[in-house]
Amino acid sequence: MNWTRHHILGLADWTTEEYDILMQTASSFREVLSRRTKKVPALQGQVVTNMFFEPSTRTRSSFELAAKRLSADILNFSPGSSSLTKGETILDTAKTYLAMGTDIIVVRHKQAGVPQMIAAEMDFLKTGVCVLNGGDGQHEHPSQGLLDLFTLCSSLDPDNPRIELLKGKKIAIVGDILHSRVARSNIWSLTKAGAQVYLAGPPTLVPQFFLHMVTELENDQLCLNWDIEPALIEADFVITLRLQQERMTDHLLPSLREYHQCYGITRDRLKLCKSQVKVLHPGPVNRGVEISSDLMEDQEFSLIQQQVTNGIAVRMALLYLIGTLNS
Numbered sequence: 160m161n162w163t164r165h166h167i168l169g170l171a172d173w174t175t176e177e178y179d180i181l182m183q184t185a186s187s188f189r190e191v192l193s194r195r196t197k198k199v200p201a202l203q204g205q206v207v208t209n210m211f212f213e214p215s216t217r218t219r220s221s222f223e224l225a226a227k228r229l230s231a232d233i234l235n236f237s238p239g240s241s242s243l244t245k246g247e248t249i250l251d252t253a254k255t256y257l258a259m260g261t262d263i264i265v266v267r268h269k270q271a272g273v274p275q276m277i278a279a280e281m282d283f284l285k286t287g288v289c290v291l292n293g294g295d296g297q298h299e300h301p302s303q304g305l306l307d308l309f310t311l312c313s314s315l316d317p318d319n320p321r322i323e324l325l326k327g328k329k330i331a332i333v334g335d336i337l338h339s340r341v342a343r344s345n346i347w348s349l350t351k352a353g354a355q356v357y358l359a360g361p362p363t364l365v366p367q368f369f370l371h372m373v374t375e376l377e378n379d380q381l382c383l384n385w386d387i388e389p390a391l392i393e394a395d396f397v398i399t400l401r402l403q404q405e406r407m408t409d410h411l412l413p414s415l416r417e418y419h420q421c422y423g424i425t426r427d428r429l430k431l432c433k434s435q436v437k438v439l440h441p442g443p444v445n446r447g448v449e450i451s452s453d454l455m456e457d458q459e460f461s462l463i464q465q466q467v468t469n470g471i472a473v474r475m476a477l478l479y480l481i482g483t484l485n486s
Contacts, residue, residue, distance in 0.1 A: 162480045166278045167291045169299040170347040178308065178322045178348065184476035185309050185469070186320055192228070192472055202231040202482045205262040210236040210253065210277075211293065212268040217442055217467060218293050218302070222265050225474035229482070234261065253277050254284075263289045263482055271296030289481040294340055303441050304344025306473040308352070310466050311396055314437055326353035331390040331432075333422055334400030334449055337364045341441045342400060346372060350380055358383045359390035360422055361412065387422050391431040398439045399424045399449045415448050424450040429460065437462045 162180055191199055207226040211219050219235075226233050234256060243252060253264060264281075266274040278290035294300040311330075312320035330349055336342045336358055346369070349356050358365050362385050370383050384390045391397065402418065412418050429436055438454065439462050446452040455461055 162484070165289055165481060165484060166274075167289075167301050167477055167481060168275055168278060169292065170301050170304050170344050170351075171299075173347070173351065175322055175351060178305075178351065181305055181473070181476055181480070182309055182312060182320045182322070184480060185305075185472045186313075188228075188475040188479070189469065189472040191475075192468075198228055198230060200230045201479050202226070202229040202262075205231045205482055206234060206260050207231045207263045207265065207478060207482075208234040208236065208256045208261045209293075210256070210264055210266045212238050212249075212266075212273070213294070215267060215293070217470065218267065218300075221467075221470040222291075222293065222302075222474050222478075225471050225478055226263075228471070228475055229478055231263075231478070231482070234259065249273060250277065250280050253280065257281070257284075257286055257288060261288060263291060263478060265291045265293045266295070267293035268295050271298035289484070291477060291481065296340065297338055297343075298340055299344045299347075300340040300441075301344050302470070302474055302477060303341045304348050305477070306466060306470040307341070307345055307398065307439060307441065308348045309473050310439060310462050310469045311437075313465070313469065314462060322352045325349065327355065328395040329355045329357065329393060330396045330398065331357045331359055331394045332398045332400065333359045333387060333390065333424065335364045335402045336360055336369060336400065337366060338403040339400050343372070345398060346381065353380075355379060356381050357390035357394070359385070359387045361385065361418070363412070387428065388431060391428060394432040394436060396437050396439065397424060397429070397432065398441075400441065401443060401445060401449060415445070419448050423448060424454065426451070426454055429454070436460065439463065439466055441466070 209219055209222055223233055266277055274290055274292040274295050281288040292301055309320060312324050315324040332342055332345060358369055424438060438460050440450060
């Protein structure tokens with residue numbers, strides 16, 4: 160199987176072959192990260208620029224460490240101290256990094272479409288620069304969706320994670336789906352894997368239009384519930400999402416306390432799921448709101464720390480796959 164994708168902007172058009180290539184590559188890099196010497200020369204001499212217009216801890220640090228583990232040189236962009244404050248456009252900023260020899264640009268922005276705009280400009284200029292979407296508005300967060308997928312498959316077969324393992328599995332995605340770019344990426348990847356995906360949350364945060372997001376699905380492959388119990392019954396995995404209050408312009412919730420009472424993931428609620436159920440959360444976590452604090456720390460159920468660790472291997476794989484196209 161050969162990798163041909165130049166940009167990583169979203170997961171809507173990914174094939175099962177691409178998912179499996181990504182997981183095989185990430186699995187090999189996970190093995191590298193377990194060694195005493197955690198560095199390989201795969202991208203030596205290449206420059207990776209992190210253009211993050213939004214605050215980020217996990218994604219930015221994970222991409223930076225992934226690039227360093229591949230021996231790439233790193234440029235980090237900070238909007239508050241950049242020429243954007245003097246009126247420079249985003250595209251002109253990207254071209255500045257292009258002139259410095261950038262090979263890969265990782266872009267995170269609060270507005271949907273910014274990574275696509277930069278990718279289109281790089282293609283128009285025939286630069287050969289690859290663009291990777293680190294999260295854009297309410298569109299997608301492909302690297303988070305892929306690390307979630309890798310974490311799910313690895314929990315089922317640590318030695319050979321592959322997409323077919325999720326076929327027929329029931330996966331509940333609970334919480335603020337309206338504002339979640341992670342949820343959108345998860346929906347694309349999990350339905351492609353053949354999983355049964357149940358969306359659950361209050362009507363203000365789980366609108367009906369999500370049922371029409373993916374066409375040509377098998378019967379009952381994507382379901383929506385405004386009560387949490389039907390989504391959790393016999394679920395193999397539960398992905399709970401952060402309430403993104405910074406993006407809520409209207410009063411969409413009565414209170415955080417009431418939200419936790421109705422939709423928070425607790426030990427009692429997990430009794431509805433299968434006995435071996437595992438819980439994921441993309442972070443950052445509002446403890447005691449989306450998930451009870453004790454459950455978050457319980458390694459019998461929680462895969463949250465594995466998500467963070469797997470994120471480095473998955474982002475190494477993404478940088479490697481698109482970076483080697485230019486080598």
